[in-house]
Amino acid sequence: MHSTKTETMTLWVCVDCLFAREGELDTTPDCEPWGLLPGDDVSLGITWSEHDCGRETTHDMDTECECDCERADFSWQSCDGCGSTLAAERQAYTLWYAPDPTA
Numbered sequence: 001m002h003s004t005k006t007e008t009m010t011l012w013v014c015v016d017c018l019f020a021r022e023g024e025l026d027t028t029p030d031c032e033p034w035g036l037l038p039g040d041d042v043s044l045g046i047t048w049s050e051h052d053c054g055r056e057t058t059h060d061m062d063t064e065c066e067c068d069c070e071r072a073d074f075s076w077q078s079c080d081g082c083g084s085t086l087a088a089e090r091q092a093y094t095l096w097y098a099p100d101p102t103a
Contacts, residue, residue, distance in 0.1 A: 007099045010046055012072065012090040017081030021093075034081030037095075045070045046092045 013021075017034045022044070046069060053067035072090040079090070 007097050008047055009095045009097070010050060011042070011080040011093045011095050012075065012077055013081035013093060014079040014084050014086065015089055015091070016084070017079055018091045021081075032082065041097065042093045042095050044091075044093055046094055050092075 013034065021034065021042070051067065051069045053069050070092040072092075074087065075090045076085075076087045077090060078085045
């Protein structure tokens, strides 16, 4: 799926950025730099290796995973999408990117 993007980073975003990204808001809030990312650079959720619930050992995508690893019910962390410092729920996304060839 992400053949040229081999590195990942987890982003934690606010509900407004989640809804803006998933197209569930009638108006688009000021979600920059979040709104500037191409659609194929991010995916909802986290990678198997990031799960603390045991899913990373099963790799069974046919089984519904009912864990909370991809959601923080309450966080003081600023939103990685828009920078909001409002303490609230955060949703995980995976950012896919190509490694820096000069590093």
